[in-house]
Amino acid sequence: MALAMVLTAIGLLHFIWAFSPWPFRDAVTFTKTIGGSDDGVLPPAPSTLLVGLALVGGAVLTLMVNESVPGIGPAWLRLVGMYALTAVLLTRGLGGYFMNSGAAAEFQRLNTFVYSPLCLALAALSGTVAVAASRRWP
Template structure:
């Protein structure tokens, strides 16, 4: 495979990962003000977090998650351009590997915990965790790991 084809695939993977991370981050920002796409905060708590409404994370904590998702998107975008100063930076590379590990752990852990019905999360959350949340985390981890692995010697 030519270097151009590798670069195109790496940048496409980084773009897909960054888009997914940005969308997840934007949704977390929305959740600080609205339960959208659900109807009520109680629905959001039960379906998206797996807790009762009184246990929903605070707005600052939710914004922190949004910020981390956005940062991960910026890091994978930078890493996909190893010819740039940022793409070669050790901090960027470490950040991409760290985010990859966190998302992989979240995805695999979610499948295990929800699949085995461990913990006290709601049935609605377990349903969506098995079908959407955990697979998305694993997909994003795979895309980021691909970028990090294909650019490690650049």
């Protein structure tokens, strides 16, 4: 449940960010803190919405694999999706440290101590859900 709640919250933030730099006062502060640049150019709204949708989709997938909500589609495909979610989160968590090169100082600090470790923690949680579901496999 914790994984689903955090993925949903981050997904909702991406939906907001598609149209607004909230909770930051302006686009430059947003990009320095969240985007890694200091140019104030927000990412394209469709891309940001797609990331938000993927995160919320990952939350729903987690609930389906965990059998908290009814599953859609074959169980094996949901399980593969859960392992894929784990791989994506792990890649962002580990790869995030390479994003620091040339990035704004505020982003580097937050990416090093918040964003990348959060992705690694979420990868551990999603991996736990995937392995537990694999053990229930018939």
